Amino acid sequence: MAKKFYITTSSASVDKLPDIDFLLELLQADVLARYNRKKGKDVFFLTSTSEYGIKILKKAEEGKKDPQDFVNEVTLKYRIFIEKLNISNNSFIRTTDKDLHLKGTQKIWREMKEKGDVYKKKHKSSYCAECDAFVEKKKLVSGKCPNHGKHPENVEEESYFFNLSKYKEKIKEKIEKEGLQIFPRERKNEIICFLEEVEDVIISRPKEKLSWGISVPDDDNQTISNWVDALSSYLTALGYQDERDDFWRWWPPDAHCIERSVLVSHGAFLPGILLSLGLDLPKNIYVHGHMACEGKKKSKKLARSIDLFNLLEDWSSDIVRYYFLRESLTCKDGRFSYKKLKEECDIDLIDGLNSLVYRVISFARKMEINSTNIPRVCAGEVGKEIKKTEKQIEDFLGEYMLKEALESIWGLICFANKYTKEKEIMEKRKSGQEGAKEMLCLVHSLSKMLSPFLPSTAKKMEASLRDLKEENIFSKIPKK
Numbered sequence: 097m098a099k100k101f102y103i104t105t106s107s108a109s110v111d112k113l114p115d116i117d118f119l120l121e122l123l124q125a126d127v128l129a130r131y132n133r134k135k136g137k138d139v140f141f142l143t144s145t146s147e148y149g150i151k152i153l154k155k156a157e158e159g160k161k162d163p164q165d166f167v168n169e170v171t172l173k174y175r176i177f178i179e180k181l182n183i184s185n186n187s188f189i190r191t192t193d194k195d196l197h198l199k200g201t202q203k204i205w206r207e208m209k210e211k212g213d214v215y216k217k218k219h220k221s222s223y224c225a226e227c228d229a230f231v232e233k234k235k236l237v238s239g240k241c242p243n244h245g246k247h248p249e250n251v252e253e254e255s256y257f258f259n260l261s262k263y264k265e266k267i268k269e270k271i272e273k274e275g276l277q278i279f280p281r282e283r284k285n286e287i288i289c290f291l292e293e294v295e296d297v298i299i300s301r302p303k304e305k306l307s308w309g310i311s312v313p314d315d316d317n318q319t320i321s322n323w324v325d326a327l328s329s330y331l332t333a334l335g336y337q338d339e340r341d342d343f344w345r346w347w348p349p350d351a352h353c354i355e356r357s358v359l360v361s362h363g364a365f366l367p368g369i370l371l372s373l374g375l376d377l378p379k380n381i382y383v384h385g386h387m388a389c390e391g392k393k394k395s396k397k398l399a400r401s402i403d404l405f406n407l408l409e410d411w412s413s414d415i416v417r418y419y420f421l422r423e424s425l426t427c428k429d430g431r432f433s434y435k436k437l438k439e440e441c442d443i444d445l446i447d448g449l450n451s452l453v454y455r456v457i458s459f460a461r462k463m464e465i466n467s468t469n470i471p472r473v474c475a476g477e478v479g480k481e482i483k484k485t486e487k488q489i490e491d492f493l494g495e496y497m498l499k500e501a502l503e504s505i506w507g508l509i510c511f512a513n514k515y516t517k518e519k520e521i522m523e524k525r526k527s528g529q530e531g532a533k534e535m536l537c538l539v540h541s542l543s544k545m546l547s548p549f550l551p552s553t554a555k556k557m558e559a560s561l562r563d564l565k566e567e568n569i570f571s572k573i574p575k576k
């Protein structure tokens with residue numbers, strides 16, 4: 097049986113339309129999923145929408161909509177978005193799913209309770225509506241939420257708690273010994289510091305405060321916190337409620353692609369829940385950097401200030417994919433600008449890749465090459481360059497450095513452009529076919545390397561090689 101690879105994005109909250117952070121998660125998870133498929137692994141690629149919680153209920157009420165109708169509408173947009181980006185997920189779960197998710201989440205709750213890890217307690221806490229979360233008193237800055245600069249609401253209520261302190265040492269050990277690896281390394285230290293002083297966490301709210309959510313089993317007056325049920329989706333999507341074979345085939349996740357604001361829930365809370373259930377922890381968590389718009393610092397408002405649907409309307413999905421994968425740094429924050437998008441498209445995609453393919457194909461036609469007769473493996477200097485690049489891609493992707501992997505492919509494209517131009521002049525004198533065949537072989541190798549990153553482009557390159565027809569491989573480029 098082929099080796100398995102289970103990868104997820106985080107569960108996107110539908111209080112907003114897809115933003116740049118979710119776009120990055122989708123792209124990065126997609127590259128890794130496609131790359132692992134190419135290597136012959138069986139891949140399960142899950143993405144999901146988190147559809148419960150106070151924020152979402154408020155949005156529905158503002159629009160005078162029934163909450164279920166509201167989440168149905170927004171989730172449909174997420175599905176369209178995922179399709180437009182050409183994402184290869186083979187599963188999609190909604191947290192309002194009544195079968196797999198509801199039953200699975202309640203089973204998880206019951207099991208944690210049977211283990212003695214869930215208890216009910218009256219508490220006085222600070223609740224930030226913007227975060228839709230409790231903020232520890234010691235984390236407040238001059239009495240205000242550190243994320244939003246607003247005074248939180250003081251609440252006094254009864255909730256269920258999860259006994260995280262029981263597991264924190266074990267989680268720390270797993271992370272330190274890299275049983276659970278966190279990329280990039282800076283994030284690993286962040287989570288270890290967090291675990292030093294973490295206490296038990298609130299995992300439910302009274303129904304009158306949180307009505308839009310999954311009820312606590314055997315206690316109808318309480319609702320499970322929506323972050324708990326969002327995290328549960330990684331298990332429920334595999335059929336945890338009846339422990340189908342599928343579940344045991346895929347668990348644990350090989351990689352979670354997430355953004356920084358959910359690092360704590362993935363690096364501390366989720367491992368706690370899994371240890372309580374007696375399950376293996378995920379192997380890797382990859383935290384991506386943020387992307388700012390047009391040189392301004394990222395804030396939630398700015399992230400939404402480019403309309404991603406318009407962007408995908410104006411530009412083909414591979415150009416958008418290239419731009420964001422090339423711009424997103426693992427540790428640092430990237431920047432979005434239309435000027436840069438146009439520049440990169442012109443220089444890297446049109447002048448770099450497109451002109452290479454065009455020139456090679458037209459030379460091969462002149463040399464009257466038969467397309468069924470092209471070698472699949474290159475020898476000599478070209479073969480060496482290809483092997484070197486393949487190794488770089490493998491190494492970079494192993495460290496979740498997607499930008500660097502893509503850059504090494506462009507290093508090969510630069511080499512190919514130079515090499516083929518020189519070769520063309522020589523071969524014209526000899527009117528030989530060998531040089532042209534070698535160039536076609538090089539383009540074929542490039543298309544294979546590019547396929548996880550730019551899947552439509554790779555397909556077009558293969559079609560050009562098959563038909564030996566000079567065609568532009570990038571379409572939909574706005575003139576401006």
Ligand SMILES: [Zn+2]
Nearest residue numbers: 224227241244
């Ligand atoms: Zn806040």
